[in-house]
Amino acid sequence: MSLFNLFGRPSFNHGIHPPSNKTVTGKTPIRRLPFPGMLVIPLSQHIGKPAIPIVRKGEEVVRGQPIAKADGFVSVPIHAPATGRIKSIELMPTAQGRNAPSILLEVYEGATQEVLWGEEQAIGDMSDEALRQAIQNSGMVGLGGAAFPSHVKLTIPEDKSVDTLIVNGCECEPYLSCDHRMMLEHPRALMRGIRYAMRATGTKQAVIGIEDNKMDAVETLRANLPREGSISVEAVETKYPQGSEKMLIKSLLGREVPTGGIPAEIGVVVNNVGTLAALGQLLPKGEGLIERVITVAGPGVKHPGNYLVPLGTPIGFVLDQVGYEGSETEFILGGPMMGPAVSALDTPVTKGTSGLLVLNEPNIEAETLRIWPCIKCARCVDACPMHLNPSHLGLLAAKRKYETMAEEFHLNDCFECGSCSYVCPSNIPLVQYFRIAKAINREQAA
């Protein structure tokens, strides 16, 4: 309740406190994994139109070279994550569950894997327009998990203006710590990225929001702030889903994004720390996004940590490297609250993959996973960060009143954070109900 938080750190109302499980990985520096023999590179690793391949089967590519170009404005190019030969372009499994066209790249074993592509760019001399183009050319998307093309996000619609750039360093999902490590290990690249983003959006101030379980990152970034004071660092309460755009804006600025709206409507644009740090690293060199840091953790991982892996690395290869022994059965890309479980181990790490978790919930038949009727305990109502009434929505879903859910009970404001399902003592899969309801409503509307 907000009452108890009057003297605490800035925060939003409601939310939950799942165990963080970050202690081990948060303290381990980022390490590089070896290159796998084969990379699986989906053409659609971002929201928007899939990229169009510009290589042929059998063609040799060097690390960093573009292999697919953007298809229009809401799309980004893809660069070769390794030096090797294009084996084929075919349908491969993805984290979304459906097979999608992907480029298969056979990695040369003996190659030095130096990045041989890209020219230095003088960002300072660029126009804002050219800067945004350069961002698109880098293939950058939101690395926090949404994978929304960065240049689109940093292009403010003409009828709107923004005053504040919020840099999201919350990393509120349990287990994940890749953003934490990026902040600790690449603070200067992050500062560069923040300045690029401020220029692209025309904002005069930037606020970095970090959950207060990462005070070392707060200190590190404060020590690296530019003197002129346009960027500040703010510690916010450690609470899920603090890292959701709308929640973080509320916590830091007290503004609420109107329902169905975007942050730009209240003068804010939000970017993830990992994204901006990567931009700060890549843009000056004119390089593309070819690798990323993922947190590999969970009870099934012998050597948990943060690993730098080429995009397209199959998760089965990662598991071999981190000492997975085969007893755990659930593989999740991203955090445990919102990350999808994958059905095949040749599913690749893509631009939006922030973590690989190996969990174990073997007793699916156990009494603890039984679904009881809703006892109206109101825990979900007190957990929902959007102040919805999940209890009532769940009852409506059971009656298949999907339209009522959307029209009278704001179903479409739900962003599926999972807080309601997390707290539900009856184990009702509320989020899944809501996803189904939304999908059916979409189908009805179409």
Next chain:
Amino acid sequence: MKIKPQIELRTTPHAHAPDDVVRIMRNVVYALLPIAGFAIWQFGLSVLALLIIVTLSCLLTERFFNWMGSGYNSLGDWSATITGLLLALTLPPAFPLWMGAVAGFAAISLGKALFGGLGMNVLNPALVGRAFVQAAFPVAITTWTPAFFDGRFSQFAPSTLALPFLRPPSVDSWVELLQIDAFSGATPLALHKFEGIQTDTIDLLTGMTMGSAGETSALLILACGLYLAFRRMLDWRIPLTVMGGVVLTSALLSLVDPEKAPDAIFMLFSGGLMLGAWFMASDMVGSPVTPLGILIYGLLIGSLTVVIRVYGGLTEGVMYAILLGNAATPLIEQITQPRVFGQRASK
């Protein structure tokens, strides 16, 4: 990949809070045990038998409706046990056992199974059971017997073992034999209402009074309720607003009608208010889920209790106040839907 594991697919979230229905219900049972223990210590064998028979009756009825319905055994969720214990604790200590069994049957069948079982009931099942026997056996439910008499662990009150469907024997001669000083056979509320005698607050807190088996010690009930509230198995907002409603209404009445209105402290700690506020009004199923709704619900129950006690024909009003609150809950929820994040206030 060297190892070929079996892969399980599940939807998000992949984490879950430790609490589930069984754990919550079990903790409510734990919290009720000290109250039941105190009642046994206070009134002896009669209450022990009453607790067992009423709870058994609830469990058997629940199992019977399981068998009639889905076949799933729902005794494991402990909710029928809670209903049984709560119901027994609201009955007079010398209540005939067979009537207790009827109360248990009515509680589960009319209060719960008829609506569709756990989570579906509108009214609190224990109170439905009590309301049923209040209407069916008006004499037995207002027959009070003394506490802490010698030999309470070696003999039953004569009415306890009354034969089914026969008029229970009068307890008057039995009470005389016990030779209790100053036993009036009236609860503090009745004493106050009809004779203008105010019971000492300390006696109300510690349970040194007449009353239903489990309602006498306000302090013990408060402690058990607080245990649940601290373990977050009980919504502290409900008992607090109920008690707030009692205090506010008492204060208001004492302004309007100082002759009749009792003081707030007496209203709070006498009768079934504490047990009702902490363990029955707070029953999750029958209370609203919306924050504003909880406030309205609690205040409604608190103020209705005082109004019934002061102006009604009955001495006690907690039961009907909570049942009315339960009945009003769907309506209260409808008008108190929370303001959604990002929704403009004017809309």
